[in-house]
Amino acid sequence: MTEPSGQPGEDQRQPIFNLPGSITVLIGVLWAVHVAASLALDQYGLGNLRIWFGFIPDRFVAASQWPGGAWPLLWSGFTHAFLHVDYTHLIFNSAWLAIFGTPVARRYGAGGLLIVFLLGALAGALVQAAVTVLIVPQFAVLIGASGGVSALTGAAMRFIFEPVVVGRHPETGEIVPLGRRTASLGGVFANGRTRTFILFWMGINVVIGLAPMVTGSNIAIAWEAHIGGFVLGLLLPSLLDARRRR
Template identity: 55%
Template sequence: MSENGQNGGNAGDDQRQPIFLLPGVVTALIGIITAVHIAATLVLNQGGQGELIYWFAFLPAQIMAMTQQLDLGLPLIWTPFTHALLHAGWEHLIFNMAWLAIFGTPVARRYGAVPMLAIFFLTSAAGAALFAVTDWNSGTYLVGASGGIAGLTGAGVRFMFQPIIVARHPETGEPVALGRKLASLGEVMREPRARTFSLFWIILNAAVPLYPLFTGEAVQIAWQAHLGGFIAGFVLVGLFERAAIAGQ
């Protein structure tokens, strides 16, 4: 009886699910961003942190510098992307990593590692672009993964709320789940949950600039990056959908 019980336990072990259900690419990206923050806060001194911000955060004022001295504008080549790897504090990091896990997972599972990373970094750059337009001469810099996470959110909202398409197996007749379709803008607006989520998300971020008018307090939220990333993700995901279909 003892041996049978152990054998049964071993058989069950073969069916165990992993503790972490995140896709590998999402786990790796969270690990890299967290490692960067640990190094920035625990390894670098104040001068090193300043250099990190200068060379890897997104600073719109460097656009003007590039027209004067090429070397000062050189970070513009990579900072629209690398700013997404930096964070202003632990609370900022933890909040963003939680949202990255939530919205990066469905995109990674649908399209794979490389497309998910492409959407993340391209929409980070789109968010940086809108930030530059609205903060051209402010001297402020942009850090944080929220623009890219907003892009993953915009991409995910086009299929996460859609009904699962079910077909019949040609031989057995059993129902087979085929997944969810990528919805158009009109279809997103006709689906109550997708419409409510999208409008609430857009309106909430668009209202951030009005907050100081009622409270008199400044808000350190890059709402421009959120909006730019979300819109870019909503649009760009169609390109990855067509590439995925073509590759089948």
């Protein structure tokens, strides 16, 4: 005889990965784009895909030398986040997205997740352009979700290490958790755990930026985009909290 729901014997196994639907969909889109491009395009086609949808700072100063001129700058600040160099690059960004995108999605919903991810990608691209065009002129093509993922990491830093706010249930009077408070920008650096994480994260990216000069490696990691996205992510929860209250 079948036992009633909730009784002993019922299969109450939980999924190994309990990700919000918006995170699952976003990761699925990243994988779908990469797999489809890898299967459908040869090296020439992949090159054209990156020229048209990757972010190329050189378009700001030499647009006439590129297909489409300056027009791709209108969309490539966002679309570069959906392209990846290889599966290792994609796996790393997917894992980081799952870890730090999940608390942002649960707090602000799918809309808030996309706002942080896309604006972070744009901020990362603009910082990359500022560095590679104005400060240390060099050629670069930016692809990858790192700027958007870094923004989600920065946004999460505003609340994941903060204390839980509690209140009374209006009907039962029980004490119930209401969620973690959002720290002020000053409060972020007053919190020891948050400060340690940010300093470690920034330090890693500075090392990444200096490594090619020391080792002579040709591997380029867009540390500028990481920092640009992260800083914007730190700022956005103030706006998202105001949006949520409205």
